[in-house]
Amino acid sequence: MKKSEMANLRKYAGNLETLFGVKDYTYNDGPARGMRAFDVNNGRGLEMTLLADRGLDIPFLRYKGANMGFGAKVGVRAPQFYTENGGRGFLKQFDAGMLTTCGLTYAGAACTDNGRELGLHGPYSNTPAANVACETVFEGDEAVIRLRGEVREACVFEENMVLTREVRIHTEKSAFKVIDRVENQGFAPSPMMLIYHINFGYPMLDDGARIYVNSGHVEPRDDFARQGLPIHDRMEAPEIGREEQCYFHTGFPGQGFAMLHNEKLGLAAALRFDAKVLPLLCEWKCMRAGDYALGLEPTTSGVLSRVEARENGTLITLEPGQVYESGFEMELTDDAALIEEYKKLAN
Template sequence: MVKLYGKNLSRAEAEALSGSLGHAAGVRLMTLGDGLERGIRMLEFRSGSGLRFTVLVDRAMDIADCEHNGRAIGWHSPAGFRHPGLHDYEGEGGLGWMRSFSGLMITCGLDHILFMAESATPEYVYGPRRTAKHSLHGRAGTIPARLTGYGETWEGDSCTLWAEGVVTQGTVFGEHLELHRRIEVAVGSDEIRLSDRVVNRGFYDTPHMFCYHINVGHPVLEEGARYLGPIRDVVWAAHAEAYERQGVGYRTMPAPQMGFHEQVWQHEMATDADGRVPVALVNDRLGLGFMVTTRKDQFPCMYEWQNLQAGQYALGIEPSSNHVLGNGAARERGELIRLKHGEERRYDTAFTVLPDAGAIAAAEARIGAIAAQPEADYPAPSGTFLPIAGRS
């Protein structure tokens, strides 16, 4: 059954109500036509529950806008949804990525994440380039996808909206990686399902790192919004040397700040019986929240990003394939994934809107049943980066 406007409907009942499901739910392709966005292909999804989100085909099929019954979920930065043709990956000493950084979700990878790094590349057997210079968070997020399909699929009385595409990151004498992405939402639901496969199509043993920069903005983020996670340990904080200087802990968010310097935390998360990690930002005043659910064997690490500067106001939930220590440490610790020809890694993630107080309470109970997060706003970082093992 599909649920539309408070009623459970069979396929025949839903089709009797209109000449097209599109009056209530659907996915359609359009092209943006002005400013920095001009020329970007975009898919608009409407689930029929009040959930609407957009997928930028020409930016790695990342999720840009997201809202529920007119209430915004995703973050919009001053950079806007910049056309990839305007992007300078190596610009500003590797920080050019910031000029294309906006939206609910940005893909980081496919062979590098986190801060700028230079790594040896003997695997590519090319003398003139003995090292690779990596800019912030890698190349993937501004590569256009090849759109392989989209639409609606009925199975009995259930209907799924979906889109699929392939993002290719390749070069001569270097990596040849593909990101195969499928995005789904069931008609009548408040949950986006993201299924990714990163495949090595080349014949070099190729490094692979992966992260989602999931950015929640106003009004979910406002003064008093709460971060919820099954935190077993606070491993690291970027600002540990001046832990309380800005007066912002990990749990409760303030109003927009002036002169705020970003804060990043790495939390060691516990899992439920199925190996899943749910993390949420909730706004009790509005009765609105957003939850991200990942698999620990796919994303063993989780960061919390606080950019609470006025005009830039965002909270990031960042599941990652590696510790925040970065590319060099991943190599030194033997934790860098290397893919041989045809090998792949899967990532299965759910984004769930929590549309009311009841949904928030259920999510909080689910998370709390896995592990009780620290009650202190400034728990002392342990510095214990557990070895990463057991990847799927």
């Protein structure tokens, strides 16, 4: 939506919110009751929901009527139901959606680190954001919808980490950016881990869909994943009881790129991230019936555990006052020529 077009558009639509904009509302039923949510419509086929009470994560995303994200069976749930209980506490809250952020001082597998029990993927996605704001601004001639909030992970005598998030949704193309700034506001060094658990589900994820990644190396997590390595980039139909397979992508050039293409729908979702700050991407290929999902997850330190990250030298430590900036951009498209060009970016 262009600023130069606004006056003419108002001749046709007295309220431009019928064409694009944001709805700010509260869930009133079930385990989601009480959560503040934002529904965003960019006027070009991109519709998404952001949850202020789940760290401004994204449970729902649709493009031109087609669902993009993976909605897990637990559904959208308010953060007060979360208990940090190994892996199960997180999974009972894991709606997944389009984006579940994992962190801030730990992410990945549950573990015991220096005597402290750490749950799966950390508390970020079950922490409400504060100072949440939404506005539409102009960047040049383009209207851009911006949402902002702050998430704090803190404990008496321990860490005091704050992530400031800005989500920018374009209106001249179907794309959005997540821009994060993590600051150590404590007085002692603190570990920092981030995983952007980006999840695709049916119908965008389907038998025959394919991923394209510009990584230099792909490492299977275990023997079962190794068996599927030759077809790790090709999605299959769901199977009852099938185990998940994880592949670790490394060796990116300056900018990481990953794309899911569904030829049957004629749609693609292209992901870009700075590989200097997010050097590893985990491909979570879960072809299990009822839990049918594909994760493309840029991360600072992998997904195994904080202990593992420390041992392999990938764990980041922020000094007092130090800031770490990260994020990603996602573009949705049905432009066949553009999709073919994007395929060339992958190895």
